[in-house]
Amino acid sequence: MRRLWKWLKRGLFALVLFIVLLLVPVAYNELACVAEPSGDSHTPLITDAAWQRPESRTLTTYPEWHIVHAYDDYAKVISTGDPHDFGYFRAIKGFWSSLCALSKASGAHGGFTTASKQTIYTIGVSFTAELLAKAAYEEIPGRLFAMIDGDRRSVLEDISARQAADYATFLQQTPWYKWNFTRDVVELKTNATDRPRDRERAIALGFEYEAKQAYAGIIAAAVEGMGEDNLRLRMILNGIDAAALPDSVTLITERPEGIEVETPRYRTLTNILVELAGRGADFIEIAGNDDILFTAITATPPPDALFTFPRQGYGDTRALFMVKVPDLADIIREGGLSVEHIHDY
Numbered sequence: 001m002r003r004l005w006k007w008l009k010r011g012l013f014a015l016v017l018f019i020v021l022l023l024v025p026v027a028y029n030e031l032a033c034v035a036e037p038s039g040d041s042h043t044p045l046i047t048d049a050a051w052q053r054p055e056s057r058t059l060t061t062y063p064e065w066h067i068v069h070a071y072d073d074y075a076k077v078i079s080t081g082d083p084h085d086f087g088y089f090r091a092i093k094g095f096w097s098s099l100c101a102l103s104k105a106s107g108a109h110g111g112f113t114t115a116s117k118q119t120i121y122t123i124g125v126s127f128t129a130e131l132l133a134k135a136a137y138e139e140i141p142g143r144l145f146a147m148i149d150g151d152r153r154s155v156l157e158d159i160s161a162r163q164a165a166d167y168a169t170f171l172q173q174t175p176w177y178k179w180n181f182t183r184d185v186v187e188l189k190t191n192a193t194d195r196p197r198d199r200e201r202a203i204a205l206g207f208e209y210e211a212k213q214a215y216a217g218i219i220a221a222a223v224e225g226m227g228e229d230n231l232r233l234r235m236i237l238n239g240i241d242a243a244a245l246p247d248s249v250t251l252i253t254e255r256p257e258g259i260e261v262e263t264p265r266y267r268t269l270t271n272i273l274v275e276l277a278g279r280g281a282d283f284i285e286i287a288g289n290d291d292i293l294f295t296a297i298t299a300t301p302p303p304d305a306l307f308t309f310p311r312q313g314y315g316d317t318r319a320l321f322m323v324k325v326p327d328l329a330d331i332i333r334e335g336g337l338s339v340e341h342i343h344d345y
Contacts, residue, residue, distance in 0.1 A: 022128055025096040026121045033100035035107025044288035045257055051234040052288035053345035055109040059102045059293055060116045061343045066095050067127050068171040075164035076313030084143045087312055088135035092128050094309045101307040105322060109291060137204065149197035156201035159191055172267040177216035181209040233287045233344055234262050240281035248272055258284050270342045277332040283325050287345045290325045296337040
């Protein structure tokens with residue numbers, strides 16, 4: 001009984017230590033990555049409060065997208081390699097380092113709200129815990145089974161790589177908790193062979209996916225109770241006639257500054273903005289704001305970027321830029337930067 005109590009205390013100590021370590025980046029961001037909020041001189045043209053969004057939200061959207069990018073990098077790495085080839089700690093460091101840079105930059109855009117920081121810290125701690133757990137497994141048992149099975153890829157290695165790629169694409173437009181993890185479990189079990197690596201992948205990934213499916217149900221119920229965020233936004237354009245607008249863009253009204261339109265948000269918005277810029281449109285204001293964040297893919301880290309991060313499996317760099325909304329269309333049209341994603345509010 002005394003020995004059991006000793007191991008129980010050790011387990012509790014390890015758990016507390018793990019939680020403290022997870023919270024260290026949060027404390028660092030609160031202490032070392034602060035910025036004094038300052039006012040914005042921009043007077044919104046879109047005056048309806050229902051269609052105005054805090055400008056700092058263009059910055060707070062990136063951390064969640066960093067997780068999306070991490071899943072995409074992971075899918076790219078395991079498409080030809082093993083899960084233990086992925087840099088889990090590099091992905092974790094990138095999340096918290098980018099958040100520090102964004103926190104410092106937020107002062108000029110009103111600063112991060114307490115609610116925004118709570119959300120970011122929650123997803124950051126969850127992301128860190130998930131990747132640490134995955135790294136612990138893939139670096140030891142996972143690597144061992146990969147060595148036992150030899151260099152030839154197993155059936156489930158290819159299937160899990162494709163599942164990871166599909167999941168990363170899904171996340172670009174849809175919340176993660178709407179993904180059908182149960183379907184992936186069934187596919188793995190159905191296609192598993194007698195090879196050691198396949199049996200191991202079916203068990204390990206099956207456990208991971210079932211845990212995520214259970215957690216997804218909890219999150220989905222919570223979101224349903226709170227209501228989802230507005231999936232559309234409004235902006236003001238000029239340089240384009242209403243008749244030349246894409247079908248996905250709804251004309252609201254014509255005004256002296258240009259035309260006010262309504263569009264979908266998230267990944268679809270990036271595609272729409274690129275299309276509009278190609279048709280000659282200039283962006284005057286988006287959701288009541290005149291500054292916006294976007295990411296671009298470059299061969300080398302540009303010196304004028306807000307933050308840069310090497311993409312795993314691709315051999316290039318993701319760079320974050322904060323620009324004036326009226327400059328965005330010219331940046332897209334010039335083609336000097338390969339615009340990846342434009343972060344709305």
